Amino acid sequence: MTPLRVLKFGGSSVGAADRLIRVTDLIARERALGPIAVVVSAMGDTTDWLIDAARVAAKGDVLAADPILDRVAGLAIDTSRGALRELLRRSSETDSASDPSDARAPHPDIPAHVTSLLLPLRQVLTGVALLRQCTPQTLDLVLSFGERLSASILAALLPLAGLPAVFVDARDWLVTDDRFGAALVDQDASHDRLAALRPGWGDVVAVHTGFLGATPDGRSTTLGRNGSDYTATLLASALRAAEVQIWTDVPGVMTGDPTILRDAYPIARMSYQEALELANFGARMFHPRTMVPLIERRIALRIRSTMDPDAEGTRIDERGAEAAGPTCVTSLEKLALLDLRWRRISHEAGVGARVLRALEQAGITVWMANQAAHGQAVAVVIPQESAEQASAAIDAELALERARGEVDSPGVRAPITLLTLVAERMDPRSAAAQFFRALGQVGVPVRAIAQGMSSRSISCAIDGGETALAVRTVHAAFNFAHEEISLLILGHGTVGAQLLAQIQQQQAALRKHHGIALRVVGLADRARALFEPQGLELGRWQAHLAEAPALASSDTLTALTPLLDRLRRLPAPVLVDCTAADGMGPVYAEAFARGIHVVSANKKPLTLGTGPDGQLRAAARSAHAAWRYETTVGASLPVIATLADLVRTGDRVHRVEGSFSGSLGYIAGEVMRGVPLSQAVRQARQRGYTEPHPRDDLSGLDVARKALILARELGLTLELAQIHVHPLVHSDLLAEDDLERFFTGLADYDSTFAASLAELKARGRVLRYLARIDLAPDTGEFRVRVGPIDVAPDHPAATLKGAEAFVAFTTERYEEYPLVVRGAGAGGAVTAAGVLADVLKIAQTLRGR
Structure with missing residues (x-):
């Protein structure tokens, strides 16, 4: 018998008519492969709207809550009507002899259903307005209407797609305590209730509400962050499913934030432990509670995209990926770093523990904490909005020590980003060195560091403004997709123009076959300069350069220094000198000082006096920057x-x-x-x-x-x-x-x-x-x-x-x-080929680190 699978669909997947149709199609396709159960979240922004309605009602203004509920009803009705029309159209095409109004499955009266379901909610909000109070228990009841709407509508539409379905309110089987807003689940009691209910569903598709539970005496609760995912994994555990599929609008767990990384891509496989590590560092896709039922039953979790249903997505299981190495880089933003320093040498134990206890008692999340070995410094990373509260809590805890002048109030730096490299099997001998060297080469200051004994992650606190640069740099340094090389090319004469043409011609092949992404981010001549961190459009560089602003100075060093400052902030920066200009020695020196590699087809900087020549070579060595100049003798000959x-x-x-x-x-x-x-x-x-x-x-x-x-x-x-x-x-x-x-x-x-x-x-x-x-x-x-x-x-x-x-x-x-x-x-072509070869040798060196 084919084992059962649990499919979970998020709110964005059912928040529009075309998306709701896509969900019904996916459910039909997956049901053809074997038995399934479905878990669904509230449509679109419904949950946020319900919170807004409860908030305004608690101020005594129930009339202000009505338009918000009308918005909730409108979204549900418009979405389901659009999906209903499409399903009826399909039904009429499969049976041309019948009228759409006489479709085989009964037509659900969606408006009437929505109105009926929301009527008790309007009554609840009237009570909230009269009391001018919305307790956590009441808010959970209000929020339950969102999932009940979406799940019941989906269950009503599926028969029109040829799939008999039943709506299941998870409150009927998911038993929790009374911690409203973040209830804890009684798995044994939940399994017993589900076992009693399941025979009544037969072989039809059971559509469950996500996010919801109930206390033993029937009061509605919610499961907190990632609640619908948690419902899916709990359901899978109780039904002993083979797999949980989380359907979302991304193609899987990505190697980095795709809003920052153009080349982020989905990870094929990862382990439970890696997923837990990502959860610990704020990955929205995971929560430790979500993973526990899967780990206990050894059930695989697959993240899949509703936009690309044929893609495999990311599979998370006990084994994970076969090959060792980093999995992804994460960036948790809008944090603050609190730094507490002891004024006297002290070996008094427990100072760090007291700080953490004070923050815990204040209900403040601590994302990272470390303490100097001598006990005289403690640093913690917390949410930025909690910085003032955290400082006050620490001051109160250490009031006696402050009165004795032994400790200052915590220093606060914000905004801070927690940058983390995650891997199941990371080489502790080289990963940390490579991680911090990459950041150092582009000038990202590291404010605090943490690494666990498991070596599954390396984390550091960086300034918030450095987030995009740091994520791109680490992603490139660990070759998640390819080695990215950022080129600033000086000169576009015979050699420079040929080099640009060769790069354009070879870019795709280098990326595909060698894992190297050459990106020309800058181009300059004596008069003008272009700079685009995401890469210039090489097919039209002449036209773009002609329209570029003039250089700010006629002095070469003065004009190029701002470009070098921008270049240093990009992954693997390389200055390529295709000119025959005098005075480039100081430019090279400034490049080396910024950790920029140099490739030169210009002989003049290499034929300066022995003093300047030696200084340039020493500068390159000191900065650990490469200086390659093969083409200065014999063009492309070695x-x-x-x-x-x-x-x-x-x-x-x-x-x-x-x-x-x-x-x-x-x-x-x-x-x-x-x-x-x-x-x-x-x-x-x-x-x-x-x-x-x-x-x-x-x-x-x-x-x-x-x-x-x-x-x-x-x-x-x-x-x-x-x-x-x-x-x-x-x-x-x-x-x-x-x-x-x-x-x-x-x-x-x-x-x-x-x-x-x-x-x-x-x-x-x-x-x-x-x-x-x-x-x-x-x-x-x-x-x-x-x-x-x-x-x-x-x-x-x-x-x-x-x-x-x-x-x-x-x-x-x-x-x-x-x-x-x-x-x-x-010849320009052979010399340009030699320059390109020098660039690629630098890329290969960087990949070998």
Whole structure:
């Protein structure tokens, strides 16, 4: 026999006609799979309206309560009429020969039913108005009408969907004590009553009121927070059901607050203990009482969405998820932190206990409490609205100590949010470190900390204004869905534009296959800047940037600092420099100081004096921030990474030789084919191979910078001025700033250059522009040279094609056959690909923490 299941529907699920129809459809679908019982809450805002009606009646104004009850009646009638019309329409379509008014199931007279049911309520409120008092017992009776309305209406509609049903008032079987508003259940007595009632229902669908109970002598009670869920689990326990399904408007227990996290997603499985942990930290979906009947009977609980009934939702049972790791991050807001400090060294026991006792006696909920080991400080997190009352209760408890000047009144900080990471099997060796490191990297101050021995949760109190940032940061740090990387890109020229295009093209694949979400949150050039924390629309960045406000200052550091302040507040912030601008060193320093990682395609910050260069590297290390700059030498070729691996593994480098410039390699190849120099340079610039002004390439300065970067990777103390640099053309040609006049002068030089090239060819040599770093490891002597060199046809550089670059490393291990790295060495696309690779390496490093 198929085991029974209990389905519970919340008030929002039955608060409109279309939703009520959806519920009847779901009940029909689930009933086809096996026997079910249904628990339902009051429609929409009915419970709040009933509280309002009782409140105004208690002031003696029963006439003011009538319009509120009319609102309750109107919602019930309008909702049920709309559902009734749809059910009758369906019935007529299945039997075209019959008139809708002659449907097989009797048509319930909903208005008459609502009017009849609410008549006793109007009489109760008249009594409340006469007495000018609404006791907790009376309020429970008033509230009972909400569930009685919704459950009786649903039971009346189900037969029209082909499902015989019976309305069950839970007050007939759910026995409680007389703690009105939050009654305690007598499970044994309730089970006995239910066992006596059940045979009378037969095989029809029993629709029970949620939230309600009754004392042994028949007085109405309510079960308090999550009362309808509790009714469902109690019913399941008594009927020995296989599963409880809570149908709501969310797809399950989410990994975080979906109003904060765009990428929050439903958890497939979790354990009872995880659910209890969530309940302890204020998750509205759970209450410890709700879980107890399930745990006792080992009944599974499934959270499902009425909006997506085919989704599996979240299953909660004894086993939980198979894999260990965090489940979700929660944020309980609108709290206050009370901090009490002892003025003298004291080992007196019980101070913390006295504080907690005072708060308990005052009826104040304590969400978190901790006490310093020496007993001189106590901190508690409580609801913000209770802060004043809590301070007064603590002052009263410690009045003697205050009179002796041993303790001050509690300090109050508000608003506070309690941020919690929950997991069934959390690694205590790394989870806490990762949790707090992630918060620290984005500058979220932690005000108090708590972690239980079970390691099922880590909690901290943070300032309320940091809630969204903290939730996003922790959610990303623990890879609930993917590693989110926040990029601020400087420059949108040849490399920057290609990078934006590649990110747009690869975003979906990176998210799907690698769990990495690249989000370009900012874009800036010399004049304007865009910043959108949720991510820019990359398909229209040009139009958006053109409409963006101008930068507040012409000074680069001053203009970019506000953007860095905003970037640091986002998960895994990365500054990407695709410019060739001067003065970026201070910008990098400010980025590192804020814990921002840097990816640079700009060589200039790496070729500052040894003092500033060392300071930047120290700043990155101090901030534990990554600084990656692979593309500054050889575009996307792994030149720096290869050299770093050689050095780290203890190899001794004797020579580094290479064509570091794809642009000069292309120019050299073209002129060797007979193309005039000026035309070859213009072609290289048009292809995006050169720097914005080709003189930086022709002067050899660009190659010298690359040689300097590699020399410093080798640990050499070297300044740019110490490199012997010979330009490809006469130095007088390089003084011209204007590009067209520069190319005119270059054209005049074509014949001179061609004559020298003819002589070189006559000797059977090949023109290449190379850099050489020669070292004597035993003496520490070294020499760095950059310039045009004629090489033999069998030299590795002689066979380079187009913008191809190569680097040869001669070392102790690679002495006879140097280690060669060769490939495309210039171009916006390949350089952008190298920049993207550096970004992804940072992402992979962060995921590995």
